[in-house]
Amino acid sequence: MSKPPEPHGAASSRQAQRSADMRRRLCQAAIDVLCDVGYERLSTPLIAARAGVSRGAQTHHFPAKADLMVGAFRHLLQSWEEARVATFGTTDPPRVTLETYLRFAWREIFGKPSYVAALELMMAARADERLGGQLREALDEWAVRRGAVWREVLRFSGLRDDDAFQHINMSLLRGMAVHRGFNHAESENEAVLDEWIALVRHMGVVPPAP
Amino acid sequence: MSKPPEPHGAASSRQAQRSADMRRRLCQAAIDVLCDVGYERLSTPLIAARAGVSRGAQTHHFPAKADLMVGAFRHLLQSWEEARVATFGTTDPPRVTLETYLRFAWREIFGKPSYVAALELMMAARADERLGGQLREALDEWAVRRGAVWREVLRFSGLRDDDAFQHINMSLLRGMAVHRGFNHAESENEAVLDEWIALVRHMGVVPPAP
DNA sequence: AACTAAATACAGACTGGCCTGTTTGTTTTA
DNA sequence: TAAAACAAACAGGCCAGTCTGTATTTAGTT
The missing domain is CATH 1.10.357 (Tetracycline Repressor; domain 2)
Structure with missing residues (x-):
């Protein structure tokens, strides 16, 4: 049986799982960066690097x-x-x-x-x-x-x-x-x-x- | 009688007076900008503009x-x-x-x-x-x-x-x-x-x- | 008081760097 | 086969700090 796409809910399909994981990692990295360097010096490349993720992945999940x-x-x-x-x-x-x-x-x-x-x-x-x-x-x-x-x-x-x-x-x-x-x-x-x-x-x- | 140079105290010489005024204007403008747009979007050119002052004047009184x-x-x-x-x-x-x-x-x-x-x-x-x-x-x-x-x-x-x-x-x-x-x-x-x-x-x- | 030389105040341009958002291409999953 | 996930490069914009040049003020001299 095929499961519906749950872009934001609990992960079911393999893709949704990866997506949710990636989002979590990025959010956690954002918080870490925020703690360490503050909002002033925060930047999206810095967050991506902190999460160990390419910038393309970051822009995919969080366009802005x-x-x-x-x-x-x-x-x-x-x-x-x-x-x-x-x-x-x-x-x-x-x-x-x-x-x-x-x-x-x-x-x-x-x-x-x-x-x-x-x-x-x-x-x-x-x-x-x-x-x-x-x-x-x-x-x-x-x-x-x-x-x-x-x-x-x-x-x-x-x-x-x-x-x-x-x-x-x-x-x-x-x-x-x-x-x-x-x-x-x-x-x-x-x-x-x-x-x-x-x-x-x-x-x-x-x-x-x- | 000539008065001593008071670079940071109460203004006495004409230059010190102008300097103190300029510093006050810039500090007040900085606070205004901080209130309006926050630290994130704050910039030194913005502050200078808010104070109605050239950027050269700003960098002179506040190098960094x-x-x-x-x-x-x-x-x-x-x-x-x-x-x-x-x-x-x-x-x-x-x-x-x-x-x-x-x-x-x-x-x-x-x-x-x-x-x-x-x-x-x-x-x-x-x-x-x-x-x-x-x-x-x-x-x-x-x-x-x-x-x-x-x-x-x-x-x-x-x-x-x-x-x-x-x-x-x-x-x-x-x-x-x-x-x-x-x-x-x-x-x-x-x-x-x-x-x-x-x-x-x-x-x-x-x-x-x- | 007049004059000069130095110091200070101000003006604006320039540069190197970084960031955000976008776009194009590749791989994995459904 | 289509869609989603990922990757990487690109373009336009802005900023901090520096530098060069000009006007004003002050200090020193006679």
Whole structure:
């Protein structure tokens, strides 16, 4: 039986398999390059070389640079989701306290070098309207699940289910990541996270103001 | 009486005056370009055009691109200091509550479009070791005064003088700025700041854990 | 005060290099 | 046999840094 062409889904045919592998390699190489040299010095030949692939292959799978950037971004989002499942198992959203989830988020996502790739892409998207649209689209559909996870975590921690409080946590982690990227102060961020968690513990006793 | 040549201090001679003016114009143009098109598409000819200046003038005052970036960064830091003095007067560090200072910091620094220029520069500095060194140098000497301001604000607010708590506030503002730059959600950030200030009010009553 | 020589400020052209997107050709798979 | 995957070369464009040339300012001298 012949299988339908699945250009973007799970690989079934041999071609689709190769295609998916190649796309993954290129996306991963793009993230690596982004981490190492930043968006400024990033170039499509550099990514192809990093992936050990000819430039023809790269242009075949990602005709425009922006396409590759979007692919890298989606690759990142997916890796974050995989990290969550790998850490907390299949019960998704996980039933853990905010403290546990914060430490996970820092250790596995925001505190990792690869997160600066996401930052670079988000910054670069400001200039390119087309790229920005596609990145926001990817982030928006991913944010649905992310929101559900945070809601469950807050509920489980006995805290009010509050959009603003979600964003406080994420903005804090983002800001720490920027600080980490620029001012390689690792231990400083650990102290900041500890202090924030201590504050959160207090909030467990004293819920936030109306 | 003849005045000594002050190549970098307050302008006295006519040449030094023109030089300082030109440098200011170029730094401001660099920030504007950075805000509008981002670091990726930034170029020295673009900056010169934005400043209404010949490229020869630009290369004369800033031989290398990195020099101009450092100048723009220092220009930004200075503008933040000026904003603080303009808002709170000459009593420096200002004697205001944390809430007042947070709202100022968001309104006049982190929440303004020009802050993304600082973010772009900090991101770009990751790749360029030389640029990064000079930017960190500028930031470090500025951080001395910034630390004094935060300490006084925390003390005045009856909160513990705590480095980690300082960094929580600044990382939160940074993270909000990134969110603002990418996901033009203005009102969302206002709500986040309000919520954070509400939490801080609680902390005024219940000091953080040891 | 006038004059000169050096230093500084400014202007514009040039070059070597790299990048993006395209195109043409070859191999593998369906 | 057609389509997809891969390979490599090409063309147009832009940029950073340099260099040569001109105008303005300053310092030194008388």
